[in-house]
Amino acid sequence: MVEHLVLYLLQVTKKVRKGFGSVIPNIEFIPDDIDALTRIFDSKGDEICALILEPIQGEGGIYPLSKEFLQKARELTSETKSLLIFDEIQCGIGRTGHLFAYQYYDVEPDIITLAKGLANGFPIGAMIVKDEFTHIFEPGIHGSTFGGNHLACRVAYETLKVLMTRDILDNVEGLSEYFFRRLYILKSQFSFIKEIRGVGLMIGIELNKPCKEIVLKCLENGLIINCTAEKVIRLLPPLNIDLETANEGLEILQKTLESFR
Ligand SMILES: Cc1ncc(COP(=O)(O)O)c(C=O)c1O
Structure with a gap:
């Protein structure tokens, strides 16, 4: 036994x-x-x-x-x-x-x-x-x-x-809402985005194709993200990220995704 x-x-x-x-x-x-x-x-x-x-x-x-x-x-x-x-x-x-x-x-x-x-x-x-x-x-x-x-x-x-x-935990909640809102809009614009998942500032963007190349292109464009489980872009922004920096990152992500249409 x-x-x-x-x-x-x-x-x-x-x-x-x-x-x-x-x-x-x-x-x-x-x-x-x-x-x-x-x-x-x-x-x-x-x-x-x-x-x-x-x-x-x-x-x-x-x-x-x-x-x-x-x-x-x-x-x-x-x-x-x-x-x-x-x-x-x-x-x-x-x-x-x-x-x-x-x-x-x-x-x-x-x-x-x-x-x-x-x-x-x-x-x-x-x-x-x-x-x-x-x-x-x-x-x-x-x-x-x-x-x-x-x-x-x-x-x-x-x-x-x-x-x-400091107000870091509140910042996570507030910015999380903002990230999810913006990412759902991205999902509606890119047919290769399958699902947005996560909690707080631990966010996954599942694609219907591998994301390694996208992650490398983002790095070239000045945004550090990573790819896990082959097809999931993982966003783990700093917990104290502000709205302006979040926007900057999301814009680089959007621009990079455009080049993979
Ligand atoms: C959820 C989880 N558990 C355990 C580990 C391993 O942690 P450590 O490198 O501190 O042993 C990792 C590392 O990525 C992890 O993500």
């Missing part, structure tokens, strides 16, 4: 696993589908120790999970006394207009992982654990040469201070 089964809901592409041999055992990858989630908890609930998911998948192509899915995930993990773990490495620290993505969804996990924006790009990673589980993972169990060093922690401290004492 499988004992500590971990369910992983992350769109792990072949590209990411290539060269790493076999995946560690006792992990099952599941789709973002409420019925599939319920079925696996019905059949294997007593074996499951954790469900790990990204509330908004980043590398996978900017796919926000639904609130209903996350509520169900919370309900099922609580019933089976398994851990609900949110990977907020991309979607945390202000991206959604809230400090943590779980606050945007109003669904509280047991563990959150953080990195990237935590120290505004300075290398750091962290894990936040609810009080009741802190005894499982005590100081000393997991070491890292550069993990949690003084400089990185200080940068994270200052980053969080700026994020929480």
Whole structure:
């Protein structure tokens, strides 16, 4: 019998696993589908120790999970006394207009992982654990040469201070609305734009063709964006971006898309 089964809901592409041999055992990858989630908890609930998911998948192509899915995930993990773990490495620290993505969804996990924006790009990673589980993972169990060093922690401290004492989270909400409004207009103008997705300032523009060339052309034109999951243009503007800069970026994007008609 499988004992500590971990369910992983992350769109792990072949590209990411290539060269790493076999995946560690006792992990099952599941789709973002409420019925599939319920079925696996019905059949294997007593074996499951954790469900790990990204509330908004980043590398996978900017796919926000639904609130209903996350509520169900919370309900099922609580019933089976398994851990609900949110990977907020991309979607945390202000991206959604809230400090943590779980606050945007109003669904509280047991563990959150953080990195990237935590120290505004300075290398750091962290894990936040609810009080009741802190005894499982005590100081000393997991070491890292550069993990949690003084400089990185200080940068994270200052980053969080700026994020929480200035109007940055409000800015994310306001500018997000503006970006989505403008991008829906772009969608109506370019038949190769399939879908606009995202939350806050974590935005995906799915095309019906690869976007690598478009991203390179944007760079030539002075706009840094990137392409994920082959056909999704990913916009992750700075959280303190102002309207004027947003307009400038959107105009470069529009002009570049024109040249790919
Ligand atoms: C959602 C997510 N989780 C985990 C990672 C890996 O983070 P790290 O490089 O800090 O190990 C990444 C990196 O892109 C990520 O986007």
